[in-house]
Amino acid sequence: MSISFDFRGKSVLVTGASSGIGQGVAAAFARAGADLTILSDTDGIHAAAAAMHGRAKAIKCDISDASAVTAALANIERVDILVNNAGLEKPTPLSGTNPNGDATFERVMAINVNGTRNVTDTLINRIPDGGRIIITASIWAKTAVGGFSAYVASKHANVGLMRTWAQELGPRGIRVNAICPGWVKTGPAMASLSELATTSGTTEDGLLADVMSAQAIHGLMTPEDMADTYLFLASDGGHNITGQAINVDRGEVMS
Ligand code: NAD
Numbered sequence: 586m587s588i589s590f591d592f593r594g595k596s597v598l599v600t601g602a603s604s605g606i607g608q609g610v611a612a613a614f615a616r617a618g619a620d621l622t623i624l625s626d627t628d629g630i631h632a633a634a635a636a637m638h639g640r641a642k643a644i645k646c647d648i649s650d651a652s653a654v655t656a657a658l659a660n661i662e663r664v665d666i667l668v669n670n671a672g673l674e675k676p677t678p679l680s681g682t683n684p685n686g687d688a689t690f691e692r693v694m695a696i697n698v699n700g701t702r703n704v705t706d707t708l709i710n711r712i713p714d715g716g717r718i719i720i721t722a723s724i725w726a727k728t729a730v731g732g733f734s735a736y737v738a739s740k741h742a743n744v745g746l747m748r749t750w751a752q753e754l755g756p757r758g759i760r761v762n763a764i765c766p767g768w769v770k771t772g773p774a775m776a777s778l779s780e781l782a783t784t785s786g787t788t789e790d791g792l793l794a795d796v797m798s799a800q801a802i803h804g805l806m807t808p809e810d811m812a813d814t815y816l817f818l819a820s821d822g823g824h825n826i827t828g829q830a831i832n833v834d835r836g837e838v839m840s
Contacts, residue, residue: 590816593618597819598664600648600704601671602641603629605771606721609808610668610815615640617816622661624648624704625671648700649692654707664708666819669701669743670721674773676780677735690735697739701746715758717819720747722763722830724838732784733777740765744830751828760827762818767834768796769806801836 590613597614601607602623611623611633621641623634626648634643646657648671673696675689701720712718725733726740744763751761768774782792797803814833817823832838 588813590617590820595665596620596663597666597668598622598624598661599668599670600624603627603633606766606769606808606811607670608633610670610812611641612637613812613816648704649695651703654703658707661708661711664712664716666717667705667708667712668719668815669704671700672697672721674736674777676732678732693735694739698742701743705750712759718750718759718761719815719818720763722765724765724767724832724834726763726765726830727838727840730781732780747830748828755827760823762826762828763830764814765830765832765834766811767806767832767837769808769811771808799837800834804835806835
């Protein structure tokens with residue numbers, strides 16, 4: 586299903602657009618005529634831009650590195666719509682073996698929380714009044730799953746950032762919202778499914794069936810399924826919506 590949007594003349598930046606949800610969202614903005622910039626920390630960002638047939642500029646940058654973000658975004662003059670989508674999903678179970686620090690825990694927080702803040706703070710004076718900021722959070726911003734403390738905490742933090750910025754930027758007419766995807770078929774989500782199946786002693790198919798049965802409308806979503814909600818929130822159709830964390834999850838979580 587695809588709704589028609591028109592973002593001609595709008596400058597859009599999507600982070601984490603070399604694969605998965607970010608790539609699906611970026612491709613939809615490109616089709617809608619946006620002046621698009623896409624960013625990720627991998628060389629795949631150049632291939633993603635090439636696949637958009639010259640409709641997107643690519644930036645390779647690690648968003649957890651504040652000075653690298655400042656340098657990488659220096660030439661961007663204006664961003665009407667900022668989509669903070671880049672994120673890392675990895676298990677971080679309590680183990681009792683690394684109470685003084687866990688590199689994976691710190692990396693997930695550095696990207697999902699600090700990285701989101703680095704990009705937003707770097708660009709904030711180049712987002713005009715009336716601009717839009719969308720953060721990809723997760724249904725795990727509202728619920729939790731054992732073994733994923735850093736990821737779950739980082740996604741709760743994404744909602745906290747979103748609500749704070751919505752208050753802070755409201756006087757400028759900048760709307761800030763989060764989208765909370767449920768299960769979307771991407772590399773990291775399928776790796777997490779495999780991890781959870783192993784730790785719970787079931788099969789991936791069995792766990793997937795459990796997940797689907799918790800949904801009001803059963804089915805694993807695709808990155809392309811996500812795009813319409815981002816474009817709607819970025820459009821004038823969302824003009825009274827700010828400070829919201831909106832589940833796109835086929836009714837798995839209803840709060
Ligand atoms: P993905 O791995 O396909 O996409 C992640 C993107 O973020 C990639 O482009 C990657 O290069 C980029 N990225 C990672 N670390 C980065 C860094 N340090 N600097 C810059 N870019 C970096 O995974 P995805 O599933 O599409 O995830 C996209 C977003 O959606 C993430 O924020 C994820 O937490 C969220 N999410 C995904 C699901 C799901 O089921 N797939 C569910 C809920 C939330």
